[in-house]
Amino acid sequence: MAAKRSGAQSKRSQRTGVSLQSVQEAPREPPLSLERIVATAVGLLDAEGVGGLTMRRLADRLGSGAMSLYWHVGNKEEVFDLALDSVLEYRAPPQTVESQGWRGEVVHMLEDWRASMLRHPWSASLLPRRALGPNILRRLELLSKTLSRAGVADADLNVAIWSLWNYVMGATITRASFDLSDDDRAAAQERLTRLSEHYPTIERSRLLLDNDWDGAFRKGLDFLLDGLAPR
Amino acid sequence: MAAKRSGAQSKRSQRTGVSLQSVQEAPREPPLSLERIVATAVGLLDAEGVGGLTMRRLADRLGSGAMSLYWHVGNKEEVFDLALDSVLEYRAPPQTVESQGWRGEVVHMLEDWRASMLRHPWSASLLPRRALGPNILRRLELLSKTLSRAGVADADLNVAIWSLWNYVMGATITRASFDLSDDDRAAAQERLTRLSEHYPTIERSRLLLDNDWDGAFRKGLDFLLDGLAPR
């Protein structure tokens, strides 16, 4: 039933036949595959957020019955895991970056990580609660290797990585959720102004409206790296 | 129907009458109230996690029909908001802390914040996606005031606060989710060992097993504060 009325495509095909339809939509749904499922899940998550991903709606977008998904995938959790990891693939930076020294490399890696997550605002808050997929492990390995080569002692390595991880995750999760609700944020600052006897300091600094997320991210990251840098 | 079979209490009351029952359980369900709803929601969240909070189950625990909740509360979202803020009440520290100077105060405030969230592991990952309730605003105001008094320039205040916020949130969310899945984590490190050609560095440092979360948190925080401290 869900499959039968799956979107504009089936309606259209009854009226216009195959040739016109093939311009507007895939001429026939290609067979289900893990790649197609994951890619469509990412699209659905981008469009509707975490709450919008439903096995039934996902199947709908794929032009299949809801239960067909379960042949390719164990359950909904797995869809999340795969969508998340697929979004975090790391493409090696151009050579120019590598010649900047370890600190430039680390900054590049972490800014790229953050940017990848911000391109898919659902991903950041999902990441800490899911298994670490191969793309995430690859990023951690690369970060670890770079720090190690730069001279961070083995005993300090885990502290360094977790500090950076924590900071990047916190920054990205916060930014992604604040982004989703600009209006709410403005309304909240409004409310602050009305309650300014209670919260004079953050009202004065307009904390909730400050918009230089990228600059703030970079500054805090620099402070961390100052501390973590091998003497 | 849900209300009728709400837990041990109703079974028991049929057999033992009022007097014994009043020792074991509330003699009669007190009337619904926002306080009781929020407190019960926190208990349910502590016991079952975010996914375990259901309007129907919450009503069950309260001995009421599911729909009764909607007289006190607009919707489920509001239950989350209220439960979250209720868990983040800040009790002022003893005098001894205040005499430590601004840095000791800030560390105390942030460690208390983190500890409050870790006592309710569902809270940290929820916080960034919800409205900022009065208890959260109070903590931000206090932090802001302390930094300002310590000499942080107004222009640097927001960067300082967001850096600390990001770090604390990231650290707490990560710690809370890793805590929930010790077995998974061990299994993941197992897997790393099997794949050690791909991830030699993080395999060697046993990144996923490192357990000194508190120490690592403190160190990263110190680095941030070094950078943020007014010269």
Place this chain on the structure above:
DNA sequence: ACCTGAACACCGTTCAAGT
């Protein structure tokens, strides 16, 4: 090997109704 619909045990919430 791959896909399907019916069915089950759940959800949040609207509504009209009870006291």
Place this chain on the structure above:
DNA sequence: ACCTGAACACCGTTCAAGT
């Protein structure tokens, strides 16, 4: 003012069955 059950439009997933 406060609480209720029936009902609606959803969920994820099992299962037995189709090709």
